[in-house]
Amino acid sequence: MKLSILGCYSATPRIIAHTTSQVLEMRGHLFLIDCGEGTQVELRRHKIKFNQIKHIFISHLHGDHYFGLVGLISTFRLLTRETDLHVYGPKGLKELITLQMKLADSWTNYKLIFHELTSKSSELVFEDEKVSVHTIPLDHRIYTNGFIFKEKPFERKLDINKAKDLNIDKAYFRKLKQGDDVVNEQGNLILNTEVTYQGHQPKSYAFCSDTAYKESIIPIISGVDVLYHESTFLEAHANLCAKTKHSTAKQAATIALKANVKQLILGHYSTRYGGLEGFKSEASAVFKDVLLADDGKVFDF
Amino acid sequence: MKLSILGCYSATPRIIAHTTSQVLEMRGHLFLIDCGEGTQVELRRHKIKFNQIKHIFISHLHGDHYFGLVGLISTFRLLTRETDLHVYGPKGLKELITLQMKLADSWTNYKLIFHELTSKSSELVFEDEKVSVHTIPLDHRIYTNGFIFKEKPFERKLDINKAKDLNIDKAYFRKLKQGDDVVNEQGNLILNTEVTYQGHQPKSYAFCSDTAYKESIIPIISGVDVLYHESTFLEAHANLCAKTKHSTAKQAATIALKANVKQLILGHYSTRYGGLEGFKSEASAVFKDVLLADDGKVFDF
Numbered sequence: 001m002k003l004s005i006l007g008c009y010s011a012t013p014r015i016i017a018h019t020t021s022q023v024l025e026m027r028g029h030l031f032l033i034d035c036g037e038g039t040q041v042e043l044r045r046h047k048i049k050f051n052q053i054k055h056i057f058i059s060h061l062h063g064d065h066y067f068g069l070v071g072l073i074s075t076f077r078l079l080t081r082e083t084d085l086h087v088y089g090p091k092g093l094k095e096l097i098t099l100q101m102k103l104a105d106s107w108t109n110y111k112l113i114f115h116e117l118t119s120k121s122s123e124l125v126f127e128d129e130k131v132s133v134h135t136i137p138l139d140h141r142i143y144t145n146g147f148i149f150k151e152k153p154f155e156r157k158l159d160i161n162k163a164k165d166l167n168i169d170k171a172y173f174r175k176l177k178q179g180d181d182v183v184n185e186q187g188n189l190i191l192n193t194e195v196t197y198q199g200h201q202p203k204s205y206a207f208c209s210d211t212a213y214k215e216s217i218i219p220i221i222s223g224v225d226v227l228y229h230e231s232t233f234l235e236a237h238a239n240l241c242a243k244t245k246h247s248t249a250k251q252a253a254t255i256a257l258k259a260n261v262k263q264l265i266l267g268h269y270s271t272r273y274g275g276l277e278g279f280k281s282e283a284s285a286v287f288k289d290v291l292l293a294d295d296g297k298v299f300d301f
Numbered sequence: 302m303k304l305s306i307l308g309c310y311s312a313t314p315r316i317i318a319h320t321t322s323q324v325l326e327m328r329g330h331l332f333l334i335d336c337g338e339g340t341q342v343e344l345r346r347h348k349i350k351f352n353q354i355k356h357i358f359i360s361h362l363h364g365d366h367y368f369g370l371v372g373l374i375s376t377f378r379l380l381t382r383e384t385d386l387h388v389y390g391p392k393g394l395k396e397l398i399t400l401q402m403k404l405a406d407s408w409t410n411y412k413l414i415f416h417e418l419t420s421k422s423s424e425l426v427f428e429d430e431k432v433s434v435h436t437i438p439l440d441h442r443i444y445t446n447g448f449i450f451k452e453k454p455f456e457r458k459l460d461i462n463k464a465k466d467l468n469i470d471k472a473y474f475r476k477l478k479q480g481d482d483v484v485n486e487q488g489n490l491i492l493n494t495e496v497t498y499q500g501h502q503p504k505s506y507a508f509c510s511d512t513a514y515k516e517s518i519i520p521i522i523s524g525v526d527v528l529y530h531e532s533t534f535l536e537a538h539a540n541l542c543a544k545t546k547h548s549t550a551k552q553a554a555t556i557a558l559k560a561n562v563k564q565l566i567l568g569h570y571s572t573r574y575g576g577l578e579g580f581k582s583e584a585s586a587v588f589k590d591v592l593l594a595d596d597g598k599v600f601d602f
Binding site: 011014061 | 362
């Protein structure tokens with residue numbers, strides 16, 4: 001699991017501070033999460049192949065989270081993309097993108113499939129044999145979802161030599177990896193645990209931006225390996241959270257603690273603060289394993 | 302008259318090639334012309350004060366000419382702008398920007414005035430006592446206008462010592478600067494030319510992007526000081542012009558020659574060519590004074 005931060009600052013793009021966008025690499029997928037203005041240029045900077053992006057998740061329709069989407073869709077068209085593109089985001093997005101294509105008289109030659117979200121409960125939005133993606137309803141000024149990405153269990157690892165010693169036919173190897181017991185060539189039952197061992201531990205990632213402090217997300221993100229939680233402000237500006245529906249670093253850390261996550265990444269910083277260390281120290285007083293997102297940073301988990 | 306090129310490449314923004322946007326400084330105005338994705342960041346890079354931009358001209362609704370507009374409007378709002386903003390562009394722009402503001406539930410606190418264009422003839426779109434702006438109907442795949450910015454005549458310069466020697470009352474100085482003859486304290490008629498001389502020469506700038514070769518623009522831009530004319534292709538790809546409705550460098554130069562302009566700036570280059578020198582040499586074979594636009598370049602005229 002690999003997370004590339006294309007941008008992690010709030011409000012407006014600046015020369016050295018890009019608005020929200022990140023790419024999660026998970027089991028062969030490249031999931032693009034949010035798409036602030038200039039995202040396509042940051043994708044190029046990270047040398048991420050456009051064609052490998054097949055699913056884009058948009059948390060909400062404030063500009064700093066999606067103004068780069070129409071440009072990316074348009075660039076895919078100009079590069080004669082043929083691969084389907086799925087876009088998951090709030091209702092309204094399809095109408096808006098369609099209007100822009102109509103005004104430009106420029107329609108995609110690839111299939112553009114919108115999955116418009118309206119539910120206020122967590123729901124499954126994407127699933128295949130390797131991963132699942134659910135929404136995380138957040139509390140912001142407009143309808144907003146986070147997303148939780150979960151790897152499905154990996155196959156068990158097979159001790160091939162032991163399996164051969166026990167005279168198990170090769171045709172059963174697949175079943176063994178899937179956790180079944182099998183019968184060997186002598187007709188004896190071989191327990192799965194005799195010839196296999198635990199494979200990779202499936203990982204999970206939760207993206208929560210933008211949101212006020214919201215305890216009802218805890219059961220959804222409980223025990224997640226990595227939680228990205230917005231921390232627009234420090235406690236010194238906690239008074240701004242109610243009106244703007246954002247969180248402080250301390251609040252993000254409190255959610256991480258209560259949800260028993262393994263690691264917390266902070267982001268969506270207001271640019272009013274000189275640097276990012278204040279966010280880390282404030283959160284670290286509450287939760288032990290705090291990481292700071294920053295533009296261009298790549299996390300390998 | 303000063304022209305700052307924020308971006309001058311066609312199609313899609315790249316790390317070192319921004320799409321079309323430029324700022325024309327003329328008689329105290331800062332006119333923003335087109336607004337590709339990322340324009341607001343380039344404005345910051347050029348240290349152009351956001352509040353000084355009161356008029357934005359959008360040539361057409363292909364993304365590389367306006368995808369940065371909604372972000373700029375939104376950033377103006379976040380920076381609590383109070384100054385009116387006038388946007389001149391094709392019909393549809395108002396509906397689109399309004400829809401985006403509605404979806405974000407974020408309305409500008411400043412006055413945002415759309416001047417939607419539909420005419421296929423050149424028309425006056427802005428005028429004050431110092432400048433005028435007319436459209437230049439272009440020939441592109443969708444409805445497109447260029448714009449011609451003209452300084453109005455400057456006042457005549459007054460030779461104050463001579464005026465005093467001729468016993469002209471100070472109250473008449475304004476009339477003299479405006480070109481009138483006056484009567485002195487002795488009741489004698491003083492011809493304007495006796496005490497004044499030519500002030501600054503008014504300048505003009507024509508922006509023509511995107512367009513196929515179109516001779517009918519010649520009377521509109523005739524004699525202009527500076528013509529920016531797109532040159533997406535070189536003659537080697539002239540065959541692409543008919544379908545895409547773009548021009549070659551040679552065609553841009555031919556228009557400059559026939560319109561008897563003083564200087565030609567090329568731009569809107571396809572990124573298929575290694576460098577820009579090919580554009581200059583191709584155009585220079587036809588027209589003598591060819592300049593190359595490039596991102597970050599500033600022209601003082």
